Amino acid sequence: MAQLQLLLSPILAVFGIAFVFNLVLHGYGRSRYRDVAFGGMFGMALVIGMTNPLYLDEGLIFDPRSVLIATATVFAGPVAGVTALGIGLVCRVIIGGAGVYAGLAGLVAAYLLALAYMRWLRPRFQSTMVADAALGLAVTPALLAIFLLPFDVALDLLPVVAPVLTISNVVGAVVLGLLFRREIALQDHRLELETHAIRDPLTNLLNRRGLQAQADRRRFNPRVGQAMLYFDVDNFKQINDSHGHDIGDTVLEVIAKRITESLRPGAIFARHGGDEFSVYLTEVTEGDLGGIAERLCLQVNQRPLSIADLQVRTSISMGGFWSKECYSLDELIRRADAQLLMAKRAGKNCLHLAYDPKSTLVSAA
Template identity: 40%
Template sequence: MTHVEATDQGHAIPVPFEFRLHLGLSAALLVTLLAGPEWAAAPAMGLLLLLGLVAIHRGPRRHRPVDGSPWRHIRTASYFFVVCSLLRVVRDAGGLPDQLTLLPDLLTIPAYLLVGLCFSIMLRRRHDTDDDAARIDALLMGLGTAFLTWMFLIAPRVSAQLSGAQFINVLFPIIDVAVLVLALRLLLGRGARQPALWMMVLACGVLFTGDLLYCLRVALLVGVPEQLIDSSLLLMFVLLTGASLHPSMRTLTEPQQVVVRDLSRARTVSIGSMVIIPVALTALMPAGTTASNVIRAVLCVLLVLTVLIRVIRSNNSRAHAERISRRRVTHDTLTDLPNRELLTETVAGWAGRAAAERLEISLLFLDLDRFKMINDNWGHSVGDELLRAVAGRLSEQVRPGDVVSRIGGDEFVVALASPPHERLAESLAERLLAEFNRPFSLSIGDVVTSVSIGVAKSAAGAHALELIRDADTAMYKAKSNGRNVYALFDSSMHAQVQDRVRLEQALRGAVERGELAAHFQPIIDLASGELDGFEALMRWHSPVLGHVSPVEFIPIAEETGMIEEMGSWLLRESVRQLGEWIAQRGPHARPLHVSVNVAVRQLRDGSLVRLVDEALRENDLPPSALWLEITESGVMEDLETALLTLNALRTMGVTLCIDDFGTGYSSLSYLHRLPVGIVKIDRSFVSDVGENGANEPIVRAVLAMTRAMGHRVVAEGVETEAQRDWLREQGCDLVQGWLYSKADLPANLTGWIEHRAPALTEA
């Protein structure tokens, strides 16, 4: 049967029956020793000693503490105590020769040392050795106790002719004070105060009391009942050994969480009493012997010095805490760089003296390119590691007086002040771009990331927040210029930013409001001239902004994440429309396909495969009817993640296309790894073929290469018959472009669906 006892941390600890039995039997035996018949005293004492030895063996074996060495020291000390107790009984009965009468007292000293060693190990294991407040408070109480013990109990009775026994026994209370100080350190230190801890501290207090009574009786010849002394020392033995039976004994050798407590009233009164009373008594009591006065003075001086140290440490600790608090407010916790608040304060301070000192304040606003990809691919811990590495590299590139700050996410700002003619900001921006070409050595290996930088400058009267905003605006301009560049702010950028924000706000909710439309451009089989399928293209007509070019709204949709919803809509709508056209053409017509662009974010989203499967099932179409177009650059951003999605789609039977081939990486090794069946040549390479243009050798090479790899080729942007004829001669499979039809609404493409190829569009 087990009882449950609540600890001061709120966790329930079961109290074993063995522990309660130990305390119950020990209490009964102590009562017998104090109030029972004389003949029962010796058996009671023997049983108490036996119970203690059993407890100190059973407890550590049962509860298995992390470090069992303190309990082994207690066990050894217990044997010393048992031997000393038995020798005292023999000595009191006259069974020891005169030359061995000091042996029981001498053997007590190793026991005390072992108990002190036990407490020292526990303090170290609990990480209490650096707790200044507990250490000083315990020392104060110990010094006060030593002072009172000396003043009232030892000094008045010590004669110049002390015998050896008297001298040893007079020292016991002083030795006890040292052990008591260690016990108080445990009690006052950090961490939970569990029952086992209270028992051990109480045992030290009882030990001090018992030794003090023994000293008064044996050394100073004060009339103290012997049974009271024996009971006190045996109670100490019961508590010290019994603590090992309580489950909380494990916490005494485990690192403790710091528990910050206000100085309690009891602790304050205890400290105050131990300081005030000795000092007052020193001033009021008459002088004694020279030796007594010296000891009394030394103890008082130590008390005052300890109080002074506590005051100094407390003040320093408060000042340190204030500095830490201030730093947490003004510095980024991850990189320890100044944050936006401190950056603003610094720039405002510079602005105040910019006119007088003819300074130009410059801000470089840095944003890591595709940082989200790193977080998504390797996790936030690697992302944080990269941010710390970036912070270190930026700090290495600036002057001592410049400020490198992190203002959020993957955004950093470098602030500097210099004479206007030095072009310091531009020079630093160019140097930083070059520095980011070097890989960062992280735990996963070398990682390369580029950076986009916006530069803003202002002379006298610069407002910090406006300058940060301008640098941010310039950074977005750098992003739109292709990333891995820097851009200087000019006033025209404000209008561009306002237009971008207005467009972004209008784009939100466009799918729900039905503002998007799917346009389709025919894809023609060159060999037969027949319709092979359509490419679906997204168009947006805003009630406020009118028709918005995809060149304008697609990049914004990709940056904000709206492209995922918009891309899903386009895929479902395209598959639905293809299903209508196939049903309209009849079962014996040439099979058609629809080709849909897939954004980078969709490739990283695990739901794309499920979306494709649902769309095909809802419209009863085979997977071969769907082509998905991906860009080289989009795949290369996170090749391994993209391959997982692409392989799953290819296994399903969907045809994959590389779009705009030749404008990105164009690596044969990458193309070989990708499970694609179609390569689309970008219109920029097709524009001058058939006229001995410079791109004809490139197109020939691409056609030969893809044919060797078993891929079909679609040429985009075919606008003239000469281009068509040249591509047919070179063995190109499919074409699309204005020569045949522009991308249009389904209602305007009925001629293609009804097997009537419209007349070629005039070039």
């Protein structure tokens, strides 16, 4: 019965880890704290296992700590492993008992063996399942920490525990490996879908939905002002007709890259489809807007675009609107687009800005 309990421990732990793993991925999937969060997840599994263990004797406990430390280290990274290790060490000291030193040594040994496995053994395996099974075997020698107990006690326990622990480690590592890879693949797919929903596939700029999402997370400074710049490529249809749509797409990519490299931090750059783009500035003064807009236009208008063996000369026309008022994004775009239309009517390769009369006496530029 005791052996069955030991064998079932890592399997039961998997069900809890699977649930918490999803929460961690959703909460920290893109965070720099993700590895620490994973380590905390495994650390909590360690605590649960160590506080509900298999009792071998008074003060002597047994649980699936080795496989949990190892999988945290190998699947989530050394930072996750050392975080789980730290939690496990504190928990084992609090539990105390005759086997405390053996328990502490076993935890440290499992972490070091996992690091050694990552360095020397894992690259040798092509099959992930075989590699995970090898991980379970690789950390099993952590059991030898049992010899920090009285020698006769260790000799009595070793033949009872070693075979079942070995099976437990192998099964636990394989099952946790399958779980991790499945959840990571699902998370990557979710992130990919989210990215496609807010990004333009050609230029990788934000699309209209992505622009709105970014703008919703920003608050403009009404003491300074906000601005929307809206521009398109002059005579873009002629470029497509003369050189083909592939060259036309590359033109848009090059323009997007040049503008991106010239933007100030905090600017939100988006493509609205076709050859239309916008730049949303959440903190810009009335006096700075003209210089910013002129600099962006010059990035395209002064230098030809080198595409394959072609030197494509083109230009952009830009309209802009500045205000200290809390206009919606749609209203800012509408007003900037109206200025773009005036720039087009003025002969293209042109910049036309407007300033909200509610915010300043200047009404045009």
